[in-house]
Amino acid sequence: MDIEPQARYDALVIGGSYAGLAAALQLARARQKLLVIDAGVRRNRFVSTSHGFLGQDGRDPSQIVADARAQLLAYPNAQWLAAQVRKAHANAGEFVATVEDGSMVRARKIVLATGVIDELPPVEGLAERWGRSVFHCPYCHGYELNQGSIGVIATGPNSLHQALMLPDWGQVTFLLNGKFEPDAEQSAELAKRGVSVERTKIARLTDAATIEFVDGRRLDFAGLFTASQIRMASPLAEQLGCAFEEGPMGAFIRTDAMKETSVPGVFACGDAARAAGSVALAVGDGTQAGVAAHRALLFG
Incomplete structure (x- = not known):
């Protein structure tokens, strides 16, 4: 027009x-x-x-x-x-x-x-998977993961909230990636919710939702979440x-x-x-x- x-x-x-x-x-x-x-x-x-x-x-x-x-x-x-x-x-x-x-x-x-x-965290392979296998809103995308394994990539203190919410949608691993370290009280909250904590830094994302760590280990997930x-x-x-x-x-x-x-x-x-x-x-x-x-x- x-x-x-x-x-x-x-x-x-x-x-x-x-x-x-x-x-x-x-x-x-x-x-x-x-x-x-x-x-x-x-x-x-x-x-x-x-x-x-x-x-x-x-x-x-x-x-x-x-x-x-x-x-x-x-x-x-x-x-x-x-x-x-x-x-x-x-x-x-x-x-x-x-x-x-x-x-x-x-x-x-x-x-x-x-x-x-x-503004996405600078993790290799993340931007290409944004909205496809990496998400920010569990209400929008959590159900479709069918209670599978979920990784939460930390970007800072706000990521704790995500990690505590997401066990309602699947088994959660909190990937700290050097961006956040829970204190004793926060660690107890995570444990109460059944959240596993992984402190090794992330090297890259591959496949649909696979994390490769700097030590060479790999973890496969049904989906990943991060706080942009x-x-x-x-x-x-x-x-x-x-x-x-x-x-x-x-x-x-x-x-x-x-x-x-x-x-x-x-x-x-x-x-x-x-x-x-x-x-x-x-x-x-x-x-x-x-x-x-x-x-x-x-x-x-």
Whole structure:
């Protein structure tokens, strides 16, 4: 779609994954003039099936997004632009977004659903297996391991939480890899949960989910988990002056209960605006943001 010069909308949704689509649907159904701008890079693009989302369990996540987009664009007041927004700022009571080709879009309200990027531990072979045999969320991927052996690759203190949770999904080995050392109390918690502890450093990942240690030993697992760190996938929230909060995985955009940021008229939802997320949580977040943005259009 080509946008007209200096196009003006009631609402601009930046990011067209689960949260952005959910926000846009509410605004479209409220008959607002709406534009979604999406760069087409979903956080969960590496996985083949999505789990834990009511009514969509086990589906290809790309198909969930494709269906949602088609349903959104059935509303004549909703438009879609496949592009990346480079800049955004407030100007004279509205917001101006500059797209990668230099064109500008004006909107009375903005919903940021820009997502995050996972910063993975620098273990050889891990990035290639991310979302396939190496995961971060047991609720999304634990059940499919069929109570098999699970390895948790430590990245720091936050990994203890993963190691203590995952025995509900299988037999767990906590691979410290020189990144964490449990104290006596933590060791007792791990033992109580039946978690084995492996202190030898990891050399690489091979096959589907095999760990090769620096001493030459190998351990085969049904799947592996690790706690990634996150960073914003877009600089727009910072450009607009939104406040951030620090979470266990990294900074995220601060919002109130209605998903409005510290900047009036700017709303944020999805993984960029919460400490942890999933498809189901992103959809709920986006729904709230879309409703709140519409109410702000009505009542200020």
